[in-house]
Amino acid sequence: MRALSEVTRLAPYTPGKPIDELARETGIPAGDILKLASNESPLAANPAVIAAIQDALCDITRYPDGNGFRLKQKLSARCGLPIDRLTLGNGSNDLLVMIAQAFLCRGRNAVFSQYAFSVYASATVATGAEAREVPALAWGNDLEGLLDAIDDNTHVVFIANPNNPTGTWFDRPAFAAFLARVPAETIVVLDEAYIEYADDPALPNGLDYVDRHPNLIVCRSLCKAYGLAGLRVGYAASSAHIADILNRVRQPFNVNSLALAGACAALDDEAYLELGRHVNRHGLQQLHAGLTRLGLAWIPSRTNFVTVDFARPAGPIYEALLRQGIIVRPLAGYGMPNHLRISVGLPSENDRLLDALSRIVGAGDV
Numbered sequence: 001m002r003a004l005s006e007v008t009r010l011a012p013y014t015p016g017k018p019i020d021e022l023a024r025e026t027g028i029p030a031g032d033i034l035k036l037a038s039n040e041s042p043l044a045a046n047p048a049v050i051a052a053i054q055d056a057l058c059d060i061t062r063y064p065d066g067n068g069f070r071l072k073q074k075l076s077a078r079c080g081l082p083i084d085r086l087t088l089g090n091g092s093n094d095l096l097v098m099i100a101q102a103f104l105c106r107g108r109n110a111v112f113s114q115y116a117f118s119v120y121a122s123a124t125v126a127t128g129a130e131a132r133e134v135p136a137l138a139w140g141n142d143l144e145g146l147l148d149a150i151d152d153n154t155h156v157v158f159i160a161n162p163n164n165p166t167g168t169w170f171d172r173p174a175f176a177a178f179l180a181r182v183p184a185e186t187i188v189v190l191d192e193a194y195i196e197y198a199d200d201p202a203l204p205n206g207l208d209y210v211d212r213h214p215n216l217i218v219c220r221s222l223c224k225a226y227g228l229a230g231l232r233v234g235y236a237a238s239s240a241h242i243a244d245i246l247n248r249v250r251q252p253f254n255v256n257s258l259a260l261a262g263a264c265a266a267l268d269d270e271a272y273l274e275l276g277r278h279v280n281r282h283g284l285q286q287l288h289a290g291l292t293r294l295g296l297a298w299i300p301s302r303t304n305f306v307t308v309d310f311a312r313p314a315g316p317i318y319e320a321l322l323r324q325g326i327i328v329r330p331l332a333g334y335g336m337p338n339h340l341r342i343s344v345g346l347p348s349e350n351d352r353l354l355d356a357l358s359r360i361v362g363a364g365d366v
């Protein structure tokens with residue numbers, strides 16, 4: 001047995017600590033634990049989605065529609081793109097892996113930023129391709145630096161806007177200038193997992209660029225703003241040619257039947273999405289203001305999380321929060337040992353987090 005040596009050197013993905021795990025470790029009842037670690041929606045599950053899944057349950061003996069026709073039709077109407085330009089994923093994560101499988105191999109490379117979503121590196125390296133990391137600029141994508149790193153063997157550039165785990169973003173002129181300079185043979189993956197939260201007209205909407213740039217793939221997720229993280233649904237918008245290629249590496253039934261049913265119902269419920277965005281907008285302001293009151297620095301964000309700079313190793317603060325039943329996301333694995341990433345919760349949850357932080361930081365005992 002010999003795995004690719006690049007793969008054995010990869011650090012496994014470290015998800016936010018599950019609630020049940022902390023409950024087992026500390027004896028704190030699961031119901032008292034607050035998880036602000038994985039950028040999930042803080043809202044209760046959408047009743048319309050639950051009802052649609054209950055309706056679909058009787059059909060679980062059948063394979064799902066491998067083409068996801070009904071969901072693609074709904075997405076097509078929303079995106080203004082024909083269904084042959086859409087690809088469905090088991091989360092947008094699945095799409096990132098499919099893109100790597102289809103376009104990368106040993107001898108090729110993929111370019112992405114320092115502090116980028118860790119799946120770009122793992123998906124790249126698993127194909128034997130080189131993962132080429134470009135130093136970040138102010139915690140975000142240095143678009144000029146990314147362009148400079150592209151060479152004849154660069155087949156994919158991954159960029160998230162806004163970026164995870166830092167929350168940073170770039171604007172439309174910057175993106176247009178970037179696209180104009182990327183070689184036509186290099187795929188640009190614009191990962192918009194947080195775009196629904198970025199209510200700032202300065203940010204590009206990737207869908208506005210896919211007609212003019214046949215090398216662009218826009219990846220979106222229904223897991224976060226639509227509240228379907230446990231179901232795993234994402235989609236990619238691209239040229240029909242790229243969609244056809246991705247369809248060849250896609251697992252035949254990658255999106256399961258309950259996820260398809262739930263996603264269709266979620267897309268039909270504009271009010272739930274709006275509520276989530278509203279709660280997030282205020283929650284982000286609440287966290288920003290509270291953190292500032294505590295004298296803590298944070299990276300400005302257009303997402304549903306805020307990344308806090310404690311200006312010293314944040315591990316002990318993470319541990320102290322765990323002891324109070326609050327799970328946030330340490331970023332040492334991303335090379336940011338002084339930072340913690342905190343997802344926006346409901347107003348009372350944000351208060352609880354800020355109270356806990358004020359006790360921990362104020363006590364000066366960590």
Ligand SMILES: *Cc1c(COP(=O)(O)O)cnc(C)c1O
Pocket residue numbers: 090091092093094117160163164191193220221222223224229232233234
């Ligand atoms: C959460 C996230 C994803 C993955 O989303 P899923 O749809 O849950 O797979 C992709 N990219 C970024 C930047 C993310 O933060």
